[in-house]
Amino acid sequence: MVRIGHYNRLSVVRLSDYGVFLDGGKFGHILLPRKYVPAGTEIGSELEVFLYFDSEDQLIATTQEAKACLGEFALLQVVDVNQAGAFLDWGLDKDLLVPYNQQKVPLEKGRHYVVYIYQDRHTERLAASTKLDRFVSERPGRFKRMQKVDLLLTNKTDLGFKAIVNDSYWGVLYHNEIFRDVRVGQRLTGYVKWVRDDGGVDLTLNPPAAEAVDQLEEQVLKHLADNNGFSHLGDKADPDAIKRVFKVSKKVYKRTLGSLFKAGKISIDSDGIRLKEKN
Known part of the structure; x- marks a missing residue:
């Protein structure tokens, strides 16, 4: 089915001095202007094109890349x-x-x-x-706690950022859940921390505890490897220093150090942490 405002794969049915005409189904033949026609295009070629109405209200095709499609x-x-x-x-x-x-x-x-x-x-x-x-649903979404979701940050508030969840619902990402630089218009992977009684969705960028620790363990080990096996960022390190380097809370960082220590991969000393040599 041919969809206006989206990308469509259409067949070339006619060549002309103005470009090529594509089979638009119920919309008839759709012009792809000559400046957008790829070299070597012939009758029967299939092209990936975006469809929209030009300034004269004529349906037209382009091979340019739109930054967003209809409904986005x-x-x-x-x-x-x-x-x-x-x-x-x-x-x-x-x-x-x-x-x-x-x-x-x-x-x-x-x-x-x-x-x-x-x-x-x-x-x-x-x-x-x-x-x-x-264009955002007034009805609360049906989410599970710590469900992984897609976020689009729309505007900054005193509380944090307002976000569209899964392109459908409103949510709030509070300042205390942000441990890295973010900006309005940015798309992020987030998690549903809580669904309030009024249907509002509270969000976090931090994955579930076990997943967060697994991801951070690799980062800590790489950080140590890149710094001759030592880091001053021990379990008593300043929270802001941890946030600056690893973009996580001190709570998650300490949990990760504990996991690495129990696994025998690091030692935790008074001056920092050290990478243990493999036996």
């Missing part, structure tokens, strides 16, 4: 503002419009915003909106 959230930069609205760079020659009635706050040229890409019901054109609440 993305962080995009404003490249122009005029009487029609704000225009975003989304990787295609034709910029993506954010109409004024779809702007939560007035958009400024040069700044980046998290937007949702939708299709206008009347014009069928693709457009974007910063009114994200319209």
Whole structure:
């Protein structure tokens, strides 16, 4: 099925001076302009193309790479503002419009915003909106505690970051759950720490304890190997120093050192930790 606002693999059915025409099924023949036609393309060739409406409302194909597809959230930069609205760079020659009635706050040229890409019901054109609440489910998601999820950070608050969970639900990533640099618009792997009675989802970037320790053990051993088998970051090290080097809490770090010590891989001394030589 041919889908507007998405990538489609379509067959070339006709060559012309303007480019090539592709079999668009119910949409008929769709032009891929000459400047986007790969060398060696002939009738019968199958091409991976993105479909959208051009400035003349004609359905057109491109081999350019769109930064997001219909129904997706993305962080995009404003490249122009005029009487029609704000225009975003989304990787295609034709910029993506954010109409004024779809702007939560007035958009400024040069700044980046998290937007949702939708299709206008009347014009069928693709457009974007910063009114994200319209496109995120009001119903709480059904999550298990410490379930692995995909996150998109949308804005910073006094509590931490507001995030869209699995492209569908709202969640909050609190400051005390962040042990590395993050930014608005960043996509991350996170975990559901708790689902509140009101349906709100509290998030963390820290994996379940056992998984976190397994991952950190490898990092600690590599850190020691890279530093002649010694590190000042022992079990009494400053939490900020641990966070700076390993991007984890002191609690997780101490648990990891204990695991490595019990396994006979390190020694824990008053001045730091040492890598034990293999027998």
